[in-house]
Amino acid sequence: MPDVTVVRRLRFNAAHRVHNPALSPEENARLFGKCNNPNWHGHNYTLEVHVTGPVDPVTGYVVDLGQLRDLVERLVVNEADHRNFNVDVPFMAGINPTSENIVVAMWRVLAPAIQPGRLSRLRLWETENNYVEYEGR
Amino acid sequence: MPDVTVVRRLRFNAAHRVHNPALSPEENARLFGKCNNPNWHGHNYTLEVHVTGPVDPVTGYVVDLGQLRDLVERLVVNEADHRNFNVDVPFMAGINPTSENIVVAMWRVLAPAIQPGRLSRLRLWETENNYVEYEGR
Amino acid sequence: MPDVTVVRRLRFNAAHRVHNPALSPEENARLFGKCNNPNWHGHNYTLEVHVTGPVDPVTGYVVDLGQLRDLVERLVVNEADHRNFNVDVPFMAGINPTSENIVVAMWRVLAPAIQPGRLSRLRLWETENNYVEYEGR
Amino acid sequence: MPDVTVVRRLRFNAAHRVHNPALSPEENARLFGKCNNPNWHGHNYTLEVHVTGPVDPVTGYVVDLGQLRDLVERLVVNEADHRNFNVDVPFMAGINPTSENIVVAMWRVLAPAIQPGRLSRLRLWETENNYVEYEGR
Amino acid sequence: MPDVTVVRRLRFNAAHRVHNPALSPEENARLFGKCNNPNWHGHNYTLEVHVTGPVDPVTGYVVDLGQLRDLVERLVVNEADHRNFNVDVPFMAGINPTSENIVVAMWRVLAPAIQPGRLSRLRLWETENNYVEYEGR
Amino acid sequence: MPDVTVVRRLRFNAAHRVHNPALSPEENARLFGKCNNPNWHGHNYTLEVHVTGPVDPVTGYVVDLGQLRDLVERLVVNEADHRNFNVDVPFMAGINPTSENIVVAMWRVLAPAIQPGRLSRLRLWETENNYVEYEGR
Numbered sequence: 001m002p003d004v005t006v007v008r009r010l011r012f013n014a015a016h017r018v019h020n021p022a023l024s025p026e027e028n029a030r031l032f033g034k035c036n037n038p039n040w041h042g043h044n045y046t047l048e049v050h051v052t053g054p055v056d057p058v059t060g061y062v063v064d065l066g067q068l069r070d071l072v073e074r075l076v077v078n079e080a081d082h083r084n085f086n087v088d089v090p091f092m093a094g095i096n097p098t099s100e101n102i103v104v105a106m107w108r109v110l111a112p113a114i115q116p117g118r119l120s121r122l123r124l125w126e127t128e129n130n131y132v133e134y135e136g137r
Numbered sequence: 138m139p140d141v142t143v144v145r146r147l148r149f150n151a152a153h154r155v156h157n158p159a160l161s162p163e164e165n166a167r168l169f170g171k172c173n174n175p176n177w178h179g180h181n182y183t184l185e186v187h188v189t190g191p192v193d194p195v196t197g198y199v200v201d202l203g204q205l206r207d208l209v210e211r212l213v214v215n216e217a218d219h220r221n222f223n224v225d226v227p228f229m230a231g232i233n234p235t236s237e238n239i240v241v242a243m244w245r246v247l248a249p250a251i252q253p254g255r256l257s258r259l260r261l262w263e264t265e266n267n268y269v270e271y272e273g274r
Numbered sequence: 275m276p277d278v279t280v281v282r283r284l285r286f287n288a289a290h291r292v293h294n295p296a297l298s299p300e301e302n303a304r305l306f307g308k309c310n311n312p313n314w315h316g317h318n319y320t321l322e323v324h325v326t327g328p329v330d331p332v333t334g335y336v337v338d339l340g341q342l343r344d345l346v347e348r349l350v351v352n353e354a355d356h357r358n359f360n361v362d363v364p365f366m367a368g369i370n371p372t373s374e375n376i377v378v379a380m381w382r383v384l385a386p387a388i389q390p391g392r393l394s395r396l397r398l399w400e401t402e403n404n405y406v407e408y409e410g411r
Numbered sequence: 412m413p414d415v416t417v418v419r420r421l422r423f424n425a426a427h428r429v430h431n432p433a434l435s436p437e438e439n440a441r442l443f444g445k446c447n448n449p450n451w452h453g454h455n456y457t458l459e460v461h462v463t464g465p466v467d468p469v470t471g472y473v474v475d476l477g478q479l480r481d482l483v484e485r486l487v488v489n490e491a492d493h494r495n496f497n498v499d500v501p502f503m504a505g506i507n508p509t510s511e512n513i514v515v516a517m518w519r520v521l522a523p524a525i526q527p528g529r530l531s532r533l534r535l536w537e538t539e540n541n542y543v544e545y546e547g548r
Numbered sequence: 549m550p551d552v553t554v555v556r557r558l559r560f561n562a563a564h565r566v567h568n569p570a571l572s573p574e575e576n577a578r579l580f581g582k583c584n585n586p587n588w589h590g591h592n593y594t595l596e597v598h599v600t601g602p603v604d605p606v607t608g609y610v611v612d613l614g615q616l617r618d619l620v621e622r623l624v625v626n627e628a629d630h631r632n633f634n635v636d637v638p639f640m641a642g643i644n645p646t647s648e649n650i651v652v653a654m655w656r657v658l659a660p661a662i663q664p665g666r667l668s669r670l671r672l673w674e675t676e677n678n679y680v681e682y683e684g685r
Numbered sequence: 686m687p688d689v690t691v692v693r694r695l696r697f698n699a700a701h702r703v704h705n706p707a708l709s710p711e712e713n714a715r716l717f718g719k720c721n722n723p724n725w726h727g728h729n730y731t732l733e734v735h736v737t738g739p740v741d742p743v744t745g746y747v748v749d750l751g752q753l754r755d756l757v758e759r760l761v762v763n764e765a766d767h768r769n770f771n772v773d774v775p776f777m778a779g780i781n782p783t784s785e786n787i788v789v790a791m792w793r794v795l796a797p798a799i800q801p802g803r804l805s806r807l808r809l810w811e812t813e814n815n816y817v818e819y820e821g822r
Contacts, residue, residue: 015152015177039221040152042179060646084176098745197509235334289588313632314563316590358587372471426700426725450769451700453727495724608783
């Protein structure tokens with residue numbers, strides 16, 4: 001069977017602050033500038049989940065997109081939506097919430113749970129002008 | 138001279154919490170749901186500034202868009218960008234930061250300052266699926 | 275209180291065929307071209323609902339957008355989503371499903387039901403390059 | 412019959428230079444900055460044509476969008492596409508090609524030619540962050 | 549010569565129904581839910597064609613994009629546009645029209661026909677929130 | 686450390702003409718059609734810069750996006766913005782400004798300058814319907 005990648009976009013809104021508590025306030029301000037604002041700021045994030053695998057000859061699907069959406073909402077989107085990445089989100093506990101660190105943490109939650117097919121890429125937009133990609137390596 | 142409307146979009150990222158301090162926590166939770174999360178959430182806001190007036194026969198402009206952008210950045214965008222609408226933004230002091238209240242507050246700051254032409258509409262997107270419009274009435 | 279317009283976008287996917295049963299097949303083909311294909315075609319429609327009214331001083335809202343979304347989904351979006359405008363949608367019974375006719379029919383369903391605020395405009399995209407607007411007149 | 416507005420977007424790519432030949436080079440540079448670059452620059456323009464009128468009870472259309480597109484392409488889009496607004500476009504002869512002046516010139520060409528319905532608004536995007544609107548007044 | 553990938557997007561509107569005729573109506577309804585609606589639904593599809601190859605030193609092109617567009621329109625887009633994937637489209641005869649199956653079928657038509665360069669990826673959007681990718685493996 | 690790709694989009698507006706001076710005017714017209722218009726045309730270009738590398742454990746960044754943006758603006762965007770690719774842009778001197786040739790020339794300027802991380806892909810949109818990708822091979 002041919003290997004196809006199916007992609008589902010999900011959206012959520014969250015607050016965060018780029019901050020490394022192991023550094024001084026001055027060093028945080030120097031490294032992270034306005035992204036370190038102590039009263040937070042926030043984004044409309046878009047998460048793109050890529051799942052690759054053979055097309056099932058009975059359904060014509062790699063994976064049922066409705067079931068994939070429900071799984072991703074339950075495991076990562078609902079945990080972060082209308083919350084604060086530094087304070088409210090268990091899978092980010094103790095992690096500086098840069099886009100790079102968020103996408104790796106989401107991978108670790110999602111990769112073992114997704115099937116059929118395998119998680120092949122996560123893409124996370126922080127704004128319409130910057131995003132990150134992770135392929136699990 | 139014909140009356141033309143020129144429009145400039147600007148973007149900023151901010152945290153907020155929909156919250157009326159005159160109400161009890163229970164009433165806030167009932168009215169505002171997840172938008173009332175005590176640790177905030179946030180958005181990539183887009184502000185659209187509409188200025189209407191006659192076309193200047195020397196420049197062919199209603200208003201110089203570079204000067205308009207600088208003015209709007211100075212008066213409202215830089216005040217809110219990478220900040221918290223409930224805590225950090227002087228023109229929102231004491232105001233519940235719904236999109237409706239933000240757009241009216243921005244109008245009050247911008248309308249007296251914009252010229253040539255007159256501010257004819259502000260449009261503020263909170264997400265790609267909801268926005269507000271205000272025409273000063 | 276200032277009068278603000280709040281806008282909510284909703285999406286649905288439907289099949290249709292532009293066809294006037296009072297005309298001959300030849301006349302339908304001549305007037306509507308490929309949009310008259312007897313086996314249907316379809317679109318990802320986007321509906322934009324504009325509600326105008328005073329800002330409530332307690333909530334800071336013109337209307338609760340979550341309640342507005344639920345109402346519009348129940349009255350028009352769920353009736354049309356993943357269905358056929360010519361065959362499956364009660365509020366379009368006997369009406370040629372051009373975008374013009376769809377937007378007027380949706381207005382007649384929604385206008386009496388929306389409050390607080392008043393329905394001030396419906397905008398319906400059929401493709402990213404064409405849409406219609408109706409203001410109830 | 413209800414009055415509906417139908418809208419068609421068309422796209423074209425053109426070079427231009429904001430320049431008033433009645434002014435000195437220094438004055439042009441001061442007023443128009445990098446938009447006055449003598450070797451031109453260019454844009455992917457999007458033109459949005461709004462036509463308002465009663466819905467025809469036979470067709471369900473205000474105006475046939477295919478015929479509207481052909482008319483607008485013939486009268487203004489094909490005149491400007493892959494051309495230079497300062498040099499190549501007859502309806503802009505002698506006019507400084509700011510967006511304001513372009514949209515007024517296009518109105519004067521299109522308004523007498525469009526029917527059924529009447530041209531009610533032209534919207535012209537120069538970039539995704541700035542556009543102009545003209546309603547013929 | 550460097551190997552560059554050039555990409556062209558094309559759009560079409562089609563009706564379909566996710567349905568496997570080898571299964572019972574109940575099994576189809578269980579597997580495919582509202583996508584199995586017997587009266588069809590539809591989408592604005594976007595197809596993205598990726599062609600990879602060396603840059604021709606005379607033209608500076610991998611492939612002439614105008615010729616590529618004409619070829620893709622003739623072979624797949626015009627076959628599907630304003631039609632029904634289950635009933636009207638020869639290259640989908642007997643195939644359940646999921647996005648996965650459509651993109652593989654389009655690859656089989658396009659890959660042998662595209663040159664210079666080689667078809668390296670097809671991307672097909674069914675809605676703005678879900679799409680599939682196929683690279684011919 | 687995991688390897689993540691971070692992506693930054695930048696925009697600029699430029700004029701160009703697809704033209705090979707080694708060929709006759711007739712041959713240029715035949716090969717390049719309206720893209721060969723002697724008085725130029727232009728585009729709103731979008732450049733997407735992909736940088737891949739390990740996530741720094743102190744900052745949580747692959748590369749500081751603000752520093753990346755400043756570097757790309759200085760080296761390529763400001764050289765091309767509001768200019769003419771055939772006449773004004775040093776890194777394109779003597780090169781036919783097709784998208785393929787522009788993206789390769791930008792790679793040669795940017796790849797040696799970007800660090801930490803390595804330039805892994807450049808994507809350049811000429812219009813919303815066509816773009817090119819280059820990965821340095």
